[in-house]
């Protein structure tokens with residue numbers, strides 16, 4: 001065996017490999033040269049007959065040659081595999097349907113409500129899920145030990161927020177934190193940053209430390225609204241809320257009624273009912289309004305002047321209204337969903353319907 005013979009063999013094999021056009025030819029090449037009884041292995045057999053010095057020269061040369069050829073062989077093979085795959089691909093088969101996501105009914109509902117308020121000139125204000133005791137309660141006229149705190153069963157956080165106060169470096173105030181129980185704290189957050197005239201809506205998650213059933217969840221969404229100016233009256237409230245309810249539900253002549261209620265941050269406090277948009281008070285056995293003809297929509301009222309003090313406004317004789325409604329509750333009415341717990345279930349059979 002001569003080094004030249006090996007060089008010639010390598011050139012020959014490479015040339016042959018270049019000319020191969022299909023998988024069948026490639027297999028023939030493998031059997032002829034690379035297989036156990038192939039020509040390349042014959043060369044390795046011949047190595048045994050050589051002297052130790054010759055083995056040192058020929059051995060490595062043959063090894064690299066074999067590796068290179070095998071590498072090129074694999075490259076060619078994968079090329080043909082791809083071609084074969086494409087060849088056998090049936091372009092006439094119907095395509096696989098891609099799953100398309102859809103928006104959650106809560107998102108759909110709040111976007112719809114917000115767009116209606118936008119068209120009434122209300123700006124959108126965003127706020128956090130974690131709130132301080134001050135914004136959730138005190139600044140809304142709900143002092144510590146006020147019985148109204150019982151209206152909101154609260155998830156308190158273990159961690160306290162530590163704030164430096166005053167000019168002395170070592171004076172600190174610790175603040176109690178909670179998961180906000182309603183969106184009303186957004187009113188105070190907004191009032192601290194803005195002066196009247198105000199028209200804002202806020203949408204957010206709220207949390208209640210309570211047992212769940214078909215009508216109660218521990219995590220839901222609320223929509224808060226606030227409008228304050230020099231002479232905003234209850235008449236303005238009724239006309240805006242009637243207009244927006246009709247627009248959201250999509251029925252022109254729906255009636256809205258106000259009932260007295262109590263919330264510490266408004267005076268007077270109100271409960272807003274809308275005429276049942278299924279039976280309009282006429283139907284018997286109406287599942288939506290339980291035959292009462294009315295559906296409870298939201299809490300509301302005229303903003304309590306104490307809030308203007310908490311917001312440190314220049315004067316306190318402004319007038320305005322505020323309201324808060326449950327987004328899931330609204331979606332339940334709109335899509336006739338009987339159980340609030342499905343919203344957070346993550347069950348695709350539910351969410352896919354919207």
Ligand code: DAH
Nearest residue numbers: 182263299300301322323324
């Ligand atoms: N925050 C109240 C609740 O969670 C709802 C509410 C009532 C909001 C009256 C208001 C309001 O803005 O004026 O039950």
